[in-house]
Amino acid sequence: MSTHAATHDDAQHDDVPKGFVHRWLFATNHKDIGTMYLVLALVMFFVGGTMAMVIRAELFEPGLQLVQPYFFNELTTLHGLVMIFGAIMPALVGLANWQIPLMIGAPDMALPRMNNLSFWIMPFAFLLMLSTLFMPGGAIAGGWVMYPPLILQTGESLAFTIFAIHLMGISSIMGSINIIATILNLRAPGVDLLKMPLFVWTWLITAFLLIAIMPVLAGAVTMLLTDKYFGTNFFNAAGGGDVLLYEHVFWFFGHPEVYVMILPAFGVISEVIPTFARKPLFGYKPMVYATASIAFLSFIVWAHHMFTVGLPVGAQLFFMYATMLIAVPTGVKVFNWVATMWKGSMTFETPMLFAVAFVILFTIGGFSGLMLGLVPADYQYHNSYFVVAHFHYVLVTGAAFGIMTGVYYWLPKWSGHMYSERWGKIHFWLSVISVNVLFFPQHFLGLAGMPRRIPDYNVAFADWNMVSSIGGFVFGATQLIFVGNIIYTVYFAKNQAPARVWEGAHGLEWEVPSPAPHHTFSTPPEIKPGMLAHGDIAH
Amino acid sequence: MTQPVLPTAQPSVSRRVVRALLAMASVLPAFPALANPQHPSAWQINLTRGDSGLSHDVWDLHMAVFWVCVCIGIVVYGVLVYSLFKFRKSKGAKPDTGFTHHTLLEVVWTTIPVLILIGLAYPASRLLVYENNTAGSQLTVKVTGVQWLWRYDYVDYLGQPIRHVGLISKLAEDSNEARQGVPGISPWNIKSKSGVRDYLLNVTEPLVVPTHTKIQFLITSVDVIHGFWVPALGWQADAIPGQIHDAWGEFDNPGTYRGQCAQLCGQDHAYMPIVIKAVPRSEFQQWLADRESKAHMDVISRTAQVVRASETQPQG
Numbered sequence: 001m002s003t004h005a006a007t008h009d010d011a012q013h014d015d016v017p018k019g020f021v022h023r024w025l026f027a028t029n030h031k032d033i034g035t036m037y038l039v040l041a042l043v044m045f046f047v048g049g050t051m052a053m054v055i056r057a058e059l060f061e062p063g064l065q066l067v068q069p070y071f072f073n074e075l076t077t078l079h080g081l082v083m084i085f086g087a088i089m090p091a092l093v094g095l096a097n098w099q100i101p102l103m104i105g106a107p108d109m110a111l112p113r114m115n116n117l118s119f120w121i122m123p124f125a126f127l128l129m130l131s132t133l134f135m136p137g138g139a140i141a142g143g144w145v146m147y148p149p150l151i152l153q154t155g156e157s158l159a160f161t162i163f164a165i166h167l168m169g170i171s172s173i174m175g176s177i178n179i180i181a182t183i184l185n186l187r188a189p190g191v192d193l194l195k196m197p198l199f200v201w202t203w204l205i206t207a208f209l210l211i212a213i214m215p216v217l218a219g220a221v222t223m224l225l226t227d228k229y230f231g232t233n234f235f236n237a238a239g240g241g242d243v244l245l246y247e248h249v250f251w252f253f254g255h256p257e258v259y260v261m262i263l264p265a266f267g268v269i270s271e272v273i274p275t276f277a278r279k280p281l282f283g284y285k286p287m288v289y290a291t292a293s294i295a296f297l298s299f300i301v302w303a304h305h306m307f308t309v310g311l312p313v314g315a316q317l318f319f320m321y322a323t324m325l326i327a328v329p330t331g332v333k334v335f336n337w338v339a340t341m342w343k344g345s346m347t348f349e350t351p352m353l354f355a356v357a358f359v360i361l362f363t364i365g366g367f368s369g370l371m372l373g374l375v376p377a378d379y380q381y382h383n384s385y386f387v388v389a390h391f392h393y394v395l396v397t398g399a400a401f402g403i404m405t406g407v408y409y410w411l412p413k414w415s416g417h418m419y420s421e422r423w424g425k426i427h428f429w430l431s432v433i434s435v436n437v438l439f440f441p442q443h444f445l446g447l448a449g450m451p452r453r454i455p456d457y458n459v460a461f462a463d464w465n466m467v468s469s470i471g472g473f474v475f476g477a478t479q480l481i482f483v484g485n486i487i488y489t490v491y492f493a494k495n496q497a498p499a500r501v502w503e504g505a506h507g508l509e510w511e512v513p514s515p516a517p518h519h520t521f522s523t524p525p526e527i528k529p530g531m532l533a534h535g536d537i538a539h
Numbered sequence: 540m541t542q543p544v545l546p547t548a549q550p551s552v553s554r555r556v557v558r559a560l561l562a563m564a565s566v567l568p569a570f571p572a573l574a575n576p577q578h579p580s581a582w583q584i585n586l587t588r589g590d591s592g593l594s595h596d597v598w599d600l601h602m603a604v605f606w607v608c609v610c611i612g613i614v615v616y617g618v619l620v621y622s623l624f625k626f627r628k629s630k631g632a633k634p635d636t637g638f639t640h641h642t643l644l645e646v647v648w649t650t651i652p653v654l655i656l657i658g659l660a661y662p663a664s665r666l667l668v669y670e671n672n673t674a675g676s677q678l679t680v681k682v683t684g685v686q687w688l689w690r691y692d693y694v695d696y697l698g699q700p701i702r703h704v705g706l707i708s709k710l711a712e713d714s715n716e717a718r719q720g721v722p723g724i725s726p727w728n729i730k731s732k733s734g735v736r737d738y739l740l741n742v743t744e745p746l747v748v749p750t751h752t753k754i755q756f757l758i759t760s761v762d763v764i765h766g767f768w769v770p771a772l773g774w775q776a777d778a779i780p781g782q783i784h785d786a787w788g789e790f791d792n793p794g795t796y797r798g799q800c801a802q803l804c805g806q807d808h809a810y811m812p813i814v815i816k817a818v819p820r821s822e823f824q825q826w827l828a829d830r831e832s833k834a835h836m837d838v839i840s841r842t843a844q845v846v847r848a849s850e851t852q853p854q855g
Contacts, residue, residue, distance in 0.1 A: 062726040062738060064718060070806040143803045149780060150763040150805055237781020243764065244779065277626070278634040286645045308766065308801075309777045310784035313671045317664055324656045328649060334615060335648045341622040343635035356623065360616065367608035374663040376670055377601045379774035380586055383766055383801040448574070448583035449770045451801045454809035456718055459726050459736045460579035504634075 016518045025120070028112035029518060030097045031414070033119050037094030038407070040122055042483065044086030045400075047130070049476055051079040056438075056472035058455050059465050072455035073141035074133065080144030081161075084261065085168045086126055088395065091403045092264040093175050096203045098414060099406075100179060102509035102516060103197045105188025105525045110181035118174035125167035132157035143453060145254070146221065148235040148246050152228050159229070162221045169214040176207035183207075188508070190527035194288070195535050197507055198281060201288050202267030205295045209256045209263075212299075217253040220246060244309055251302035259298045262362075262394060263291060265402025266333060269355050271507070272409050273337050274533060276352035277344030278504035283336040284534050290329035290336075297326045307378045316375050323373040327366065334363055349502070350424030351409035357432045358401045365393030368443065386446025392439045397432075404431075404482065411486065412501040416515030417493035423485045430478040437471025506533035576771045578735055578797045587770045590796065590817075591789035594773030596666050604659055611655070670774065673787045676755035678748065684758075684765030684778035684800065687807035691746045694757070696827065703834035704827065710810045711741040718810060731795070740797040745814040749823035750790045758784040766801030769813050775801050790817035 017023045027033050055075055058066045067075070097115070101108055109115045132139040137155030140146065151158060183204045187196070196204075223234040223246070233239025235246045274281045281287065303311060303319040311319075337359050346352070368390040372378050381387060412418050441464040446452075450461045457465065497514040511531060512520045527535065574580065574587040576594075588598040626632045679694035688709035693701040710718075717724040717738060726738040748754055758767050760778040768775030772788035775798075790796065798813040818826065 064720060068806075069809065073803065073806060073808070141806070147764055147803075150803065153763070153805065241781075243781060278628070279636050280639045282638070283640050283645055285640075308775055309779060310782065310786075313668055316667060316671075320663065320667070321660060324660060327656060328652050331652045332645070332649060335644075338615065338619050338622065339638075339641075339644070341619065341626060343632075343638045344622070344626045345628040345632045345634040346623065346626055347628045356619075359619065363612070363615065367612065370608060370659075371601070371604050374600060374604055374659060376597050376663055376666040376774075377604060379670070379776075380597060380601065380770060382775055383768070444584040447586040448579040449587070449768075449798065450579070451766070451768065451799050451809075453803045454799075456726075456739060456809050458579060458738050458740050460581050460583065463582050 026116070027119075028108070028116055030101050030109045030112070030115065031516060031518065033109075033115050034094045034097030034099075035414070036119055037090045037097055037122075040119075040126075041087050041089075041091035041094060041403075042486075044082050044090065044126065045479070046483075048079050048082035048087055049479065051075045051082070052472065053476050055079065056469040059457070060469040061466060062457055062459050062462050064456055067455065069455050070141055071138065073143075073453065074139040076453050077141055077143055078130070078133070078139055081129065081165075082126070083395070084144065084257070085165075086122075088261045088399045088403070089172065090122060092203075092206075092261070092399075093172075095199075095264065095268065095403065095406050095410070096175075096179055099410065099509060100182055100200055100203060101186070102413075102512065102520060103200050103507055104183065104186065104191050105508045105521045105527075106182060106186035107519065107521050109178050110186055111178045114174050115178050118171045118178065121167050121171040125164045125171065128160055128167070129164035132160050135160070145250060146224065147250075148224060148227065148243060151224060152235075159225060162225050165221050166218055169218050172210050172214050176210040179203055179207040180211075188521065188524040188527065190535075191508075191532065194285065195532050197267075197533060198270035198284070198287055198291075199264070199267035202263045202270075202291050205291050206260050206263045209260050209295055209298065213253040213256045213260075216249060217257075220249040220253065223249075244306070247306050247309065248302070251305045252299075254305065255302040256295070256298040258391075258394070259294055261399045262402075263294065265358070265399045265405075266291065268402045268406040268409070269337065269358050271533075272351050272355040272405050273340050273359075275409075275502050275505045276349065276355070277341050277346050279340060279344040280506075280533060281336070282339035282342075283332075286332055287336055290332040293329040294326060297322060297329070301326060304373060304378070307375050308382045320373060320375045324370065327370050327373075330366055334359060334366070345504075347503075349408075350419070350421060350428055351405050353425065353428045353432075354401050354405040354408065357428070358398065358405060361393055361397030361401070361432075361435070365390055365398055368393065381446060383452055384446035385442045385450045385452055388452050389439050389442035389446060392442070396439070397435055401431075407486070409502075410509070411489055412497035413509060413514050413516055415490045415493070416497055416513075417489050418495050418497050418501075419485050419489040419493070423481055423488075427478060427481040427485060430481070431475060434471045434474035434478060438468055438475050439471070441465075441468045441471075506531070508532070576796065577794045578737065578740060589771045589773045590791050590794070591771075591773065592791075593670060593787075593789060594771060596669075597773040600662060600666055603662065607655060607659060670786075673755045673785050676753040676787050678752050679755045679757065680746065680748070682746075682756050682758045682767055682778065684760040684762075684767070684804070684811075686762050686805050687800075687811040689742075689746075689767075689811060689813060693827070693830075701827065701831065703838060704830045706744050706746070708742045708744050708746060708814065710739070710812060711737075711743055714739050714741055715810070733795075735795075737797065739809065740799070740812045740814070742812055742814045745795065745816040747816050747818060747823065747826055748790065749820040750793055750817050751820065752823075753787055753789055755785060755787050758786065763804050764802050765804045765811070767798075767813060768801035769796055769798030769815055771796040771798075771815075777802055790815075793817050793819055 058072060135157050139157050140154045140161050142151035183200055226232040227234050233241040235241045235243050237243060270281055270287060301319060301323045304323045307316060372381050372390060408424055445461055445464050450457055499513050500510040501514060508525060574583050574585050576587045576590045586598060586601055588595055678696045681692040681694055683690040688707055690707050692705035695701055713729050717726050717729055729738040731737045758776045758778045760780045765778040766775055767778055774786060776784045776786045794817055796815045800808055800811045
């Protein structure tokens with residue numbers, strides 16, 4: 001009986017399910033689901049990017065040329081929601097799906113059917129949200145933060161958007177449960193917690209953050225829904241409610257959310273730099289502790305998004321100190337990356353180029369973050385283009401560059417072929433130059449007094465806006481090279497990638513052939529000395 | 540060839556290099572000069588210093604934290620860039636795989652940032668407490684954000700209540716026409732009397748305040764959240780329905796100071812500028828007296844109308 005079952009299983013395991021519906025719609029394989037997450041993220045990256053192109057085109061010169069102000073607000077709102085929930089987060093979940101089982105020697109995610117559900121919710125959530133663009137009255141236009149009372153002036157698209165956000169939240173929570181269950185239960189014998197790759201660590205911590213915050217967002221938007229449709233007054237001052245309640249609840253979600261987007265990217269960078277420096281990660285344990293500290297601190301700094309609402313001085317002081325404190329563990333991470341490069345033997349393939357750019361440019365976002373943390377200075381920067389510059393440095397040259405680093409780093413493992421190094425480098429150099437032309441002048445605009453979320457502006461802001469828009473168009477076009485390179489690698493490249501794609505790479509994912517077979521580690525691997533990147537060094 | 544070269548006419552190369560460096564260095568302090576406190580300038584790259592002791596303090600803090608970031612950046616990027624060139628495989632660098640942890644280094648690069656942060660937190664805290672203390676203000680103005688205009692009401696001046704003096708300030712007609720694409724009006728052609736290109740930064744009627752006066756602003760909203768931001772004051776404050784947000788500011792020099800709504804408030808968010816006209820105190824007193832007597836006359840004439848109407852109206 002048991003023998004029969006075993007042979008039956010074996011026969012199934014080497015089979016890739018036939019047919020589109022069986023392979024993808026009924027997917028339970030972590031690699032297939034990871035691929036779908038990454039494809040969805042790439043599609044949404046271009047949907048959100050198209051919106052950004054329209055925004056930058058409208059801002060190319062003063063006066064209204066292309067869109068009406070209300071539609072402009074719809075675009076900025078959806079650009080934010082699509083990029084955060086549609087591009088960055090699914091891309092990171094896609095990396096987690098592919099890599100976590102491979103990195104810890106697990107056969108799959110712990111809960112494969114739930115994994116299928118948490119992916120397949122997402123396309124429908126985004127269809128629902130994007131469909132509001134075509135509804136009477138248009139999509140929501142109150143910014144991705146959806147502050148009442150403004151957001152309650154929206155038409156019926158608010159209900160659709162809130163339902164979409166609920167779906168994304170359910171998906172994120174299920175994904176997080178899956179990641180935590182996988183990491184805590186399915187590690188191969190010998191892969192102790194403190195021997196796990198940093199990418200796995202950062203995702204473990206991120207998953208806990210997500211479980212803590214997504215219900216809070218769900219609560220906030222549900223209160224918006226009942227205020228609009230059921231006559232409650234949570235946020236209606238005239239009915240005894242409090243507008244600031246929404247801001248507090250939203251940012252209790254919103255601040256940890258920004259770390260949800262950056263911590264896994266930290267993890268990717270912490271894998272890539274040691275590989276190309278041919279030297280283990282410097283300060284492995286401090287890196288883990290710094291990640292945990294950032295996660296903890298992220299829960300007690302939310303009100304720095306609200307410094308200009310008129311909080312009591314004591315509260316402003318507390319949130320200022322807590323915010324400044326985040327610079328310490330973040331600094332520890334940057335210093336350890338630099339120390340990993342120190343006395344290394346570096347080569348600069350595309351993933352390493354992106355990783356180095358990540359360290360340099362994310363740090364610029366960190367500097368402007370420190371500036372924003374000082375309340376009296378924030379009173380001037382708040383809601384200006386300085387803030388736009390700040391969060392695009394941490395989210396584009398931070399999170400998005402981190403994801404691109406990961407894609408170039410692991411694509412040969414996934415596809416079995418090497419991407420085009422030449423086009424990878426062209427993609428990198430064009431991206432890194434244009435992204436700075438795009439976002440650096442926005443610091444100047446903000447300091448000069450240009451508020452964010454405006455479609456039209458005084459002529460004094462014209463020059464830097466034009467520079468920024470030109471950078472934006474180049475950056476947007478450059479991403480087509482990225483897509484082209486991925487399509488080339490997956491479908492057309494001839495050169496076979498070796499199992500250990502990179503000379504200096506360590507870890508279990510490099511012990512399986514390239515491309516990684518449909519099923520890996522059906523029996524747990526035997527960990528030999530030197531196999532794990534952090535296995536045999538007493539840190 | 541044999542003529543002696545006059546040192547004054549032809550400075551030596553080294554002196555010219557020094558002069559060029561000095562000229563380049565002088566550009567840095569010149570950046571704030573680019574920033575006119577009254578309105579933004581083309582190619583402006585830095586914050587305005589504003590026009591009061593408070594806004595100067597804010598600017599000093601801004602520059603202090605900026606230079607701290609620059610210094611940290613020089614050190615961190617310096618080490619990083621040095622590594623990028625020094626520890627290359629192509630240059631024959633061999634990895635020192637033993638250099639993977641160093642407890643003292645970790646302690647040092649945790650402690651030094653903490654000390655730097657304390658150094659920044661101290662002046663920031665002092666300034667914050669000072670900035671949030673509206674006690675002792677001499678003029679109180681209530682600022683109300685409305686979709687999409689600002690309403691200003693004068694509450695009291697030098698301890699005396701002011702009755703019925705208020706004004707509504709919305710986007711000036713020329714900007715309004717230009718932004719709606721009325722042919723023949725370009726954003727570039729809109730200029731104030733003093734020649735400032737004030738497209739989207741001009742209003743029908745500015746808020747008039749005296750110079751050298753601690754002004755308390757009581758900021759609120761009747762509909763959605765707005766943001767009251769005039770960079771020359773050195774701060775912005777959200778206007779929130781159901782709440783009164785108090786803040787204070789001052790102007791040292793007469794002038795027309797321009798700002799904008801900073802918090803997204805709907806489709807015309809970009810079209811509700813804030814313009815504050817600071818005038819000498821004597822001029823302000825005169826302006827206020829005129830407004831008060833006009834308001835008084837309005838009240839009298841309205842009362843008269845009501846009385847006449849009730850006299851002629853049949854009772855019932």
